[in-house]
Amino acid sequence: MAGPDPIFALLARALDGAALRQAVHTANLANASVEGFRRLDVSFDSELERARASLDVGTTPEPDALTGPQVVQTQDSVRLDREMALMAKDAVHYQALLGAFDRSIGLLRLAVREGREG
Amino acid sequence: MSITPISAIEAVPPEAATELTGVQDATGTAFDQIVTHLETLNSQLVGSQQAVQQLALGNTDNLHRVMMDLEQTRLSFELALAVRNKALEAYQDLMRMQV
Amino acid sequence: MGFFSVLDISAAGMDVQQARLEAAAQNLANSRTTSAPGTPAYQPLTVVVHSVTGQDAAAENLPKPVVAATVPMNAQPRLVYDPGHPDADERGFVSLPGVDPIGSMLDLISISRSYEANLHAFDLTRTLIQKTLDIGSRR
Numbered sequence: 001m002a003g004p005d006p007i008f009a010l011l012a013r014a015l016d017g018a019a020l021r022q023a024v025h026t027a028n029l030a031n032a033s034v035e036g037f038r039r040l041d042v043s044f045d046s047e048l049e050r051a052r053a054s055l056d057v058g059t060t061p062e063p064d065a066l067t068g069p070q071v072v073q074t075q076d077s078v079r080l081d082r083e084m085a086l087m088a089k090d091a092v093h094y095q096a097l098l099g100a101f102d103r104s105i106g107l108l109r110l111a112v113r114e115g116r117e118g
Numbered sequence: 119m120s121i122t123p124i125s126a127i128e129a130v131p132p133e134a135a136t137e138l139t140g141v142q143d144a145t146g147t148a149f150d151q152i153v154t155h156l157e158t159l160n161s162q163l164v165g166s167q168q169a170v171q172q173l174a175l176g177n178t179d180n181l182h183r184v185m186m187d188l189e190q191t192r193l194s195f196e197l198a199l200a201v202r203n204k205a206l207e208a209y210q211d212l213m214r215m216q217v
Numbered sequence: 218m219g220f221f222s223v224l225d226i227s228a229a230g231m232d233v234q235q236a237r238l239e240a241a242a243q244n245l246a247n248s249r250t251t252s253a254p255g256t257p258a259y260q261p262l263t264v265v266v267h268s269v270t271g272q273d274a275a276a277e278n279l280p281k282p283v284v285a286a287t288v289p290m291n292a293q294p295r296l297v298y299d300p301g302h303p304d305a306d307e308r309g310f311v312s313l314p315g316v317d318p319i320g321s322m323l324d325l326i327s328i329s330r331s332y333e334a335n336l337h338a339f340d341l342t343r344t345l346i347q348k349t350l351d352i353g354s355r356r
Binding site: 019022023024025026027029030031032033034035037040071080083084087088091094098101102105 | 220223226227229230233234237265266267268278279280281282330331334335337338339341342344345348349352353
């Protein structure tokens with residue numbers, strides 16, 4: 001996605017992770033009744049941690065350097081209440097990412113239209 | 119009082135001619151840039167269309183990417199329109215100039 | 218990530234809980250039935266649920282629950298001393314199905330919670346889809 005601003009590629013990557021989390025929470029809740037089922041998780045945070053570190057230093061992280069989020073198996077069983085809480089938190093994060101994208105595009109659009117709305 | 123006789127118009131000095139050519143080069147470069155931008159926009163539009171085709175055919179992977187793609191393409195298109203309007207204005211201003 | 222396939226996973230989860238609910242309700246309803254001596258008593262049912270993967274490539278091969286079987290549990294009947302009962306045996310004992318009523322009621326509660334959890338996940342996925350479709354629409 002070659003956009004006017006590399007931040008959009010980063011947001012898209014982050015949304016990949018957020019979408020996968022919603023899917024994984026859903027699967028954990030759905031399979032909770034299966035004997036011996038262990039919950040799945042999404043590994044992405046180490047990538048984000050490195051990207052955040054590079055931001056602190058002042059460089060923009062390369063979105064393509066972030067490998068895609070992965071589903072990983074854990075040894076924990078599913079606890080409904082905990083899973084629902086995690087799902088709620090990750091859903092808010094997803095919507096925050098959408099909102100960030102929407103507003104960023106909106107700012108650029110404002111620039112293109114020279115302040116005229118619509 | 120003495121009236122200064124009208125002197126012959128001097129030939130345009132070579133430096134001025136070079137400057138005119140210079141302006142032409144600058145305009146040419148600007149148009150080149152616009153064309154390049156339009157090519158980029160076109161490839162973006164094609165990419166977006168393909169994504170929408172996929173969606174229509176039932177492939178709903180990466181719905182968020184499709185929507186983001188469409189939004190960015192829309193923005194690029196608006197930018198191209200704005201540039202086109204500006205270029206048109208500039209041209210009209212130029213044409214209105216008294217020779 | 219195929220959001221719409223994710224909805225299928227929640228739907229499958231709800232189907233499974235529905236099956237468990239039916240079995241638990243049936244067990245509870247039949248927990249006090251008797252049968253004549255020598256005839257088989259009601260056998261409480263249990264639902265076996267398995268995880269299935271790889272059916273839906275769009276859902277990143279996430280596991281989907283499916284009812285593998287609904288089987289009788291082979292529970293030992295409970296013997297209650299009631300010599301006046303029409304179905305009492307020669308020693309005066311009546312055979313009641315080996316259903317644990319308290320256990321069954323707890324099951325019903327847990328099944329109900331699981332069902333609601335799946336429903337909530339379904340709803341949330343739907344909301345996220347709608348929000349995704351809404352980007353850029355306000356301008």
